[in-house]
Amino acid sequence: EAGNGRIEFENVSFSYEGEPVLKRITFTCNPGDTVGIIGSTGSGKSSLVNLLPRFYDVDGGTIKVDGQDIRDLEPKQLREKIAIVPQKTTLFTGTILENIQWGREGATFEEVEQAAKMAQAHDFITGTPDGYNTRLGQGGVNLSGGQKQRVSIARALVRNPEILILDDSTSAVDVATEAKIKEALKAYAKGLTCLLIAQRITSVMDADLIVVLDQGELVGYGTHDELLKTCDVYQQIYRS
Numbered sequence: 632e633a634g635n636g637r638i639e640f641e642n643v644s645f646s647y648e649g650e651p652v653l654k655r656i657t658f659t660c661n662p663g664d665t666v667g668i669i670g671s672t673g674s675g676k677s678s679l680v681n682l683l684p685r686f687y688d689v690d691g692g693t694i695k696v697d698g699q700d701i702r703d704l705e706p707k708q709l710r711e712k713i714a715i716v717p718q719k720t721t722l723f724t725g726t727i728l729e730n731i732q733w734g735r736e737g738a739t740f741e742e743v744e745q746a747a748k749m750a751q752a753h754d755f756i757t758g759t760p761d762g763y764n765t766r767l768g769q770g771g772v773n774l775s776g777g778q779k780q781r782v783s784i785a786r787a788l789v790r791n792p793e794i795l796i797l798d799d800s801t802s803a804v805d806v807a808t809e810a811k812i813k814e815a816l817k818a819y820a821k822g823l824t825c826l827l828i829a830q831r832i833t834s835v836m837d838a839d840l841i842v843v844l845d846q847g848e849l850v851g852y853g854t855h856d857e858l859l860k861t862c863d864v865y866q867q868i869y870r871s
């Protein structure tokens with residue numbers, strides 16, 4: 632359905648064991664937008680996205696998805712809407728096909744293939760002698776870091792989410808391939824809302840919106856050009 636995948640953070644605060652890590656975060660993400668999230672280590676990027684699938688709950692403020700407070704959604708509804716590729720994903724001993732199907736039980740081969748194509752994993756998979764039936768060693772040891780990340784992205788995409796969260800999931804993928812992944816996500820039939828955490832500024836520069844975090848505070852919110860003019864922290868990241 633077009634028009635799904637709106638995300639609203641309103642005055643969101645969050646702390647770990649009384650230690651504040653997110654302070655009054657407010658931003659809106661329109662359906663189909665790609666939102667880049669950038670900021671130094673420890674600025675709160677992962678914490679922010681981990682609130683969406685309710686791995687943690689807010690201390691204050693509200694997060695809404697498609698107009699509904701996520702605390703009012705059933706876990707199942709939330710799981711159907713949101714797919715997250717965590718910073719450290721785990722592939723298991725089994726075939727590539729099984730590793731991608733883990734995202735959604737009952738996904739057909741065609742659906743797996745389609746997800747892998749979007750994640751730019753299809754070509755390297757079919758380039759191996761056993762293709763999708765290639766058995767991975769523990770943790771996916773026989774794949775490169777970038778290949779593992781692409782299989783993990785395919786695992787999330789096979790779930791057909793409205794919202795895809797990539798937590799530093801393309802750090803080991805080369806810039807050209809990363810651009811192709813982003814293009815494929817843009818062209819995704821349902822209009823996928825994507826939250827993309829990245830270390831490289833080139834990964835977020837072309838996003839519809841960029842959220843800049845600094846020590847748990849939202850210090851910038853806008854496009855690349857806007858932030859270059861208005862946000863000191865963004866300028867510093869850009870220059871470094």
Ligand code: DGT
Binds near residue numbers: 650671672673677
């Ligand atoms: P990264 O992944 O190194 O680029 O850093 P961010 O920006 O993703 O930051 P995040 O959200 O991982 O951490 C924000 C702050 O929260 C940082 O001071 C570390 C702290 N923190 C993160 N996870 C936990 C946790 O599970 N327990 C506690 N007590 N503190 C945590």
